[in-house]
Amino acid sequence: MKKNNSTVNSDIQRINKLIKEFNIEVIDIKCIDLTGRLHHISLPVYPEIITTLINEGVGFDGSSYGFRKVESSDMILVPDLATAVMDPFREAKTLSFYANIFLTDDERTPFGQDGRHIARMAEELVQKYTGGDTSWWGPEFEFYIFSKVKYDTRTSASYYEVEHAEEFFTNAYHAANPFDVYDDFRDKACRMLKDFGIKVKYHHHETGERGQQEIETYFETLLKTADNIVTVKYTLFNLAKKNDIFVTFMPKPMFKQPGSGMHVHTFLTKNGKNAFYKKGEYGNVNELGRYFIGGLLKNGRVLSAFTNPSTNSYKRLVPGFEAPVALTYSKGNRSSAIRIPSYVSNPEMTRFEYRPPDSTANPYLCLSAILMAGIDGIINKIDPVKAGFGPFEKNISDHSHHEKVNYLPRNLEESLDALEEDSNFLRRDNVFSDELINQWIENKHREINSINTMPHPFEYKMYFTL
Amino acid sequence: MAANQQAIRNVFALIKKHDVKMIDFRFTDMPGQWQHFSIPARNLDEKVFTEGLGFDGSSIRGWQSINESDMLVFPVPESANIDPFMATKNLSMICDIISPATKERYSRDPRYVAKKAEDYLRSTKIADTIYCGPEAEFFILDHVAYNVNEYSSWYKVDSREGFWNTGTELEQNLGHKIRMKEGYFPVPPADSTNDIRNAMVEHLLNAGIEVETQHHEVATGGQAEIDYRFCPLLECADKLMMFKYIVKNTARSFGKTATFMPKPIFGDNGSGMHTHQSLWKNGKPLFAGDEYAGLSQMALYYIGGLLKHTPSLLALTNPTTNSYKRLVPGYEAPVNLAYSKANRSAAIRIPMYSDSPKAKRVEFRCPDGTANPYLAFSAMLMAGLDGIQNKIDPGEAMEMDIYHLSSKELKKIPQAPDNLESSLEHLANDNEYLKKGGVFTDDLIDTWINYKIENEVKPMALRPHPYEFHLYYEV
Numbered sequence: 001m002k003k004n005n006s007t008v009n010s011d012i013q014r015i016n017k018l019i020k021e022f023n024i025e026v027i028d029i030k031c032i033d034l035t036g037r038l039h040h041i042s043l044p045v046y047p048e049i050i051t052t053l054i055n056e057g058v059g060f061d062g063s064s065y066g067f068r069k070v071e072s073s074d075m076i077l078v079p080d081l082a083t084a085v086m087d088p089f090r091e092a093k094t095l096s097f098y099a100n101i102f103l104t105d106d107e108r109t110p111f112g113q114d115g116r117h118i119a120r121m122a123e124e125l126v127q128k129y130t131g132g133d134t135s136w137w138g139p140e141f142e143f144y145i146f147s148k149v150k151y152d153t154r155t156s157a158s159y160y161e162v163e164h165a166e167e168f169f170t171n172a173y174h175a176a177n178p179f180d181v182y183d184d185f186r187d188k189a190c191r192m193l194k195d196f197g198i199k200v201k202y203h204h205h206e207t208g209e210r211g212q213q214e215i216e217t218y219f220e221t222l223l224k225t226a227d228n229i230v231t232v233k234y235t236l237f238n239l240a241k242k243n244d245i246f247v248t249f250m251p252k253p254m255f256k257q258p259g260s261g262m263h264v265h266t267f268l269t270k271n272g273k274n275a276f277y278k279k280g281e282y283g284n285v286n287e288l289g290r291y292f293i294g295g296l297l298k299n300g301r302v303l304s305a306f307t308n309p310s311t312n313s314y315k316r317l318v319p320g321f322e323a324p325v326a327l328t329y330s331k332g333n334r335s336s337a338i339r340i341p342s343y344v345s346n347p348e349m350t351r352f353e354y355r356p357p358d359s360t361a362n363p364y365l366c367l368s369a370i371l372m373a374g375i376d377g378i379i380n381k382i383d384p385v386k387a388g389f390g391p392f393e394k395n396i397s398d399h400s401h402h403e404k405v406n407y408l409p410r411n412l413e414e415s416l417d418a419l420e421e422d423s424n425f426l427r428r429d430n431v432f433s434d435e436l437i438n439q440w441i442e443n444k445h446r447e448i449n450s451i452n453t454m455p456h457p458f459e460y461k462m463y464f465t466l
Numbered sequence: 467m468a469a470n471q472q473a474i475r476n477v478f479a480l481i482k483k484h485d486v487k488m489i490d491f492r493f494t495d496m497p498g499q500w501q502h503f504s505i506p507a508r509n510l511d512e513k514v515f516t517e518g519l520g521f522d523g524s525s526i527r528g529w530q531s532i533n534e535s536d537m538l539v540f541p542v543p544e545s546a547n548i549d550p551f552m553a554t555k556n557l558s559m560i561c562d563i564i565s566p567a568t569k570e571r572y573s574r575d576p577r578y579v580a581k582k583a584e585d586y587l588r589s590t591k592i593a594d595t596i597y598c599g600p601e602a603e604f605f606i607l608d609h610v611a612y613n614v615n616e617y618s619s620w621y622k623v624d625s626r627e628g629f630w631n632t633g634t635e636l637e638q639n640l641g642h643k644i645r646m647k648e649g650y651f652p653v654p655p656a657d658s659t660n661d662i663r664n665a666m667v668e669h670l671l672n673a674g675i676e677v678e679t680q681h682h683e684v685a686t687g688g689q690a691e692i693d694y695r696f697c698p699l700l701e702c703a704d705k706l707m708m709f710k711y712i713v714k715n716t717a718r719s720f721g722k723t724a725t726f727m728p729k730p731i732f733g734d735n736g737s738g739m740h741t742h743q744s745l746w747k748n749g750k751p752l753f754a755g756d757e758y759a760g761l762s763q764m765a766l767y768y769i770g771g772l773l774k775h776t777p778s779l780l781a782l783t784n785p786t787t788n789s790y791k792r793l794v795p796g797y798e799a800p801v802n803l804a805y806s807k808a809n810r811s812a813a814i815r816i817p818m819y820s821d822s823p824k825a826k827r828v829e830f831r832c833p834d835g836t837a838n839p840y841l842a843f844s845a846m847l848m849a850g851l852d853g854i855q856n857k858i859d860p861g862e863a864m865e866m867d868i869y870h871l872s873s874k875e876l877k878k879i880p881q882a883p884d885n886l887e888s889s890l891e892h893l894a895n896d897n898e899y900l901k902k903g904g905v906f907t908d909d910l911i912d913t914w915i916n917y918k919i920e921n922e923v924k925p926m927a928l929r930p931h932p933y934e935f936h937l938y939y940e941v
Binding site: 465 | 499621725732733790791884922926927937938
C-alpha cells in the first residue's frame with residue numbers, strides 16, 4: 001500500500017486536474033461500516049484539499065462504524081485516489097472516493113478491521129500460496145423492487161408490509177414486456193454503472209414474480225469488485241429513490257417467494273492466463289481449481305458467517321427455491337453450493353460459481369473470506385472428490401438422505417458457532433485478525449439477541465389462543 | 467371403566483337442578499387446547515359413562531396418524547361443571563379417550579399420560595401423591611390483530627393501561643397508565659383489570675377451583691396472575707384447563723381478550739407458569755427436612771433430577787417458539803439452571819414464606835402457559851423421581867442474584883436451551899426418564915417432536931421477522 005512519493009504526487013496532480021476541469025465543489029469520502037452500510041462525509045473544495053486529505057485524513061468515530069475500539073489511537077479516513085469518480089446523485093459537482101482507514105500512530109498503521117485493507121492483504125496471498133497471481137470475481141446481484149414498503153417493531157406492535165406493481169404468471173425468469181415493469185429502470189441503472197466504470201454483462205427479470213431483478217457484472221479483481229458491489233447498491237438505492245420505488249437486497253423479504261442471493265463467479269489467473277483450465281477434466285477445471293473448490297466446501301460452514309451474515313439470510317437458504325443448501329459441487333444442480341457453469345466455452349473464462357453469498361454481506365470481508373477458504377484448499381490439497389463433496393448431479397436438498405454431505409448452517413447462530421470454533425484459514429497471515437472476528441461475532445450476536453426477544457407475528461397465529 | 471355411581475347420579479341431579487339443556491364433552495389435544503362437542507341433555511344416559519361416545523379423532527392435532535380415526539370419549543362424572551358462559555344451560559365434563567378397537571385408553575391422550583404418571587409414582591413407593599400448584603400468568607388485552615402472508619407480517623395489541631398509550635389522543639385519555647415493569651401491583655385506576663380478575667375468581671370458585679390470590683402482574687398492558695391451591699397432579703391439570711377456559715371467556719365477556727402466550731409484547735415481562743410441587747406419602751409431606759432451606763434430602767434429589775433434565779423437560783414445559791422469547795436475561799425469567807431459596811433469579815426456587823413442613827415445596831420457574839399441563843406436570847414429576855431414584859446431587863445452591871454475576875461466573879452455570887429446536891433435540895436424546903413405567907411412550911415423544919418441528923419450528927424458520935426489515939432492509 002505504501003506508494004513512493006512521486007506516485008502519490010502524480011496521483012494528487014491528476015485529481016487536482018479533475019477538480020479544476022470539472023469545477024468540482026465537493027469532495028465526498030465514502031466508507032462502509034463493519035456491517036456493510038455505506039457512510040459518507042463531504043468536504044467543500046479548497047486549494048490543496050487533496051494534499052491535506054492525503055497527509056492528514058479525516059478523523060472519525062470508529063465505534064459508530066461498528067468497529068472494535070482501538071485504545072491507543074484515533075482513526076482517520078484517507079481517500080483512495082484510485083477510486084475517484086463523479087457522484088451523479090449530488091446536486092453540487094462532487095468527486096467521490098472510497099476511503100482507507102488508518103490509525104494516527106507515527107507509522108500510520110492501516111486499521112486491521114478495515115475491509116479494504118483486509119481485501120488487499122487477501123489478494124497478496126494469491127501470489128504467495130497458489131501459483132497464480134490474480135483472483136477474478138463476477139458477482140450477480142439479485143434484488144426486489146417494491147412500489148411501497150413499511151415496517152416497524154415496538155412494544156405493542158410489529159409489522160412489515162410490501163407492495164409491488166407486478167401481477168403475473170409464475171416463474172418470471174427473463175419475463176418480457178409488458179410484464180417486465182422495471183426494465184427501463186434497470187437500463188438507467190446500468191447506464192449510470194457504466195459511468196462509474198462498472199461493466200454490466202446483462203440484466204433481466206428474476207424468478208420472483210413480485211418484482212425480483214438481476215444485474216450481472218463482469219469480472220474484476222477482488223478489491224475492485226468489492227468496491228463495485230458497494231457502488232452498485234448505492235446506485236440502485238439512489239436511483240430507486242428518484243423513481244419513487246424501493247429496492248432491497250434482503251435475502252428473503254417475502255415468505256414463499258424466491259430469495260435474493262449474490263452468487264459470485266471466481267477464478268485465478270497467472271500471467272494473464274486462466275489458472276483453473278484443463279480440457280477434459282470435470283467442468284474443464286484442473287487440480288488447482290478443484291483444491292480451491294475443496295477449500296470452499298470444507299470451510300463453507302465457517303464462511304457463511306461472512307457470506308450470509310444476517311438472520312434473514314437463512315430464510316433464503318432452504319430447499320425449494322433454487323437456493324444452495326448442500327456443501328457440494330456440481331455442473332447443473334442448483335442446490336449445490338458450487339456450480340461449474342457448463343455454458344462456458346472460452347477456456348480463459350473457466351470458473352465456478354459460489355452460490356451461498358447474499359448482498360447483506362460486507363463485500364470486502366465476504367470476497368476475502370471466500371479467497372482465504374480457496375487458498376486453504378490449495379495449501380492443504382483438499383480434493384473435493386476424495387472428501388466426498390461431489391460432483392453430484394442430483395438434487396441434494398433433503399438433509400435427511402445424505403448423511404455424508406455437509407450442509408450449510410440453518411441459522412446465523414450456527415454460522416457464528418462454526419466461526420468461533422475454527423477460523424484458522426481466515427487468520428492465515430493475520431488477514432482476518434482476532435479483533436475483527438471477535439467483534440464480528442459480538443455484533444452479529446447482538447442482532448440475534450434482539451430478534452430473540454421479539455414476538456413474531458406468526459407466533460400470534462400459532463399460540464395466541466393456546 | 468368402573469365409573470363412580472355416586473358421581474354419575476350427581477351428574478343427573480345437577481342436570482335436573484339447573485335444568486341443563488346441553489352436555490359438553492371436553493378433552494385436550496396434543497398441543498394443549500381444550501376441544502369440545504355437545505349433545506342435548508336428554509340424550510345423556512348412564513351408558514355414555516360405560517360405553518362412551520364416538521367422534522372422529524383424525525382431525526385432532528397430533529392424533530392424525532392413527533389408523534382408526536373413530537375414537538370414543540368417556541366422560542369423567544366427577545368433573546361435571548355447569549358452564550357459566552354458554553347461552554344455553556350447559557353441563558361440561560372432561561373426558562378420557564378410548565380406542566374402540568382395543569377398548570384401551572389412547573396412548574396419545576394427554577390425560578392418560580398424567581394418570582400413568584400418578585400410577586407410576588405410587589408404584590415406586592417413594593410417595594403416593596404429588597401436589598402441583600401452577601401460577602399461570604396471562605395478559606388481558608383490549609385488542610389483538612395479526613396476519614402473516616406473502617406480503618406482510620404483523621401483529622398489533624392494545625390495552626388502555628398500556629404504557630405505549632400515554633400519548634394517545636384519539637379518544638379521551640384518562641391517564642393512569644402502568645409503566646413498563648411496574649405493574650406489580652398498584653391499585654386502580656392504574657390497575658384497570660381488577661374487576662375482570664374478580665369476576666374470573668368468582669367463576670373459578672364456582673367451578674371448584676380454590677383461588678388463593680389474584681393480582682396485577684409486573685408487565686404493563688394488563689398482565690395478570692391468579693393462583694389456586696395446590697392439588698394432585700391429574701386434578702391440577704384438569705383444573706388448569708378449566709382455569710384457562712374461564713380466564714379467556716371471562717375476558718371475552720368483558721369485551722377483552724386474554725392470552726397465555728409467553729411473550730406477547732416486546733420489552734416487558736413475559737408470562738410464565740411457575741409450578742410448585744411436593745411429594746407426600748400417607749398424608750405426610752416428604753419435602754421438609756434439615757437440609758438446605760429446610761428441605762429433605764429427597765427434595766434435594768428431586769431438584770437434582772429437575773435440573774439435570776431441564777434441557778429436555780423444556781420441550782414439554784416450554785413448548786413454543788414464543789416460549790424462548792420469555793426465557794431471556796433481564797425479565798425475571800429463569801435462564802440459569804440453578805436453585806436457591808427465595809431468590810427469584812434461579813430456575814428453581816424454594817419458597818420461604820412459611821415454616822410449616824406442609825408448605826415445603828419446590829418451585830420450578832421455567833414452565834409457561836403454552837404447555838400442555840398433563841404432559842408438563844407428568845414430565846416434571848418423572849424428572850424429579852429420576853433424581854430421587856438415582857440420588858442426583860443438585861450441587862451447591864446459588865445465594866447471590868444470578869442476574870448480577872460477572873460473565874465469567876455466569877459461564878459456570880448451565881444455561882437453559884435458548885430455542886425450541888434445541889429443547890426438542892434434547893428431548894430426542896434424553897427421554898428414558900420419561901418412559902419409566904410406560905408413562906410416556908416412544909410414539910408420543912416422537913409424535914410430539916415431529917409435530918413441533920413440522921408445524922412450528924420449520925414454518926417459523928421460513929418467515930421473515932418484521933425486525934429483520936429494521937436490521938437488513940437497506941443493507
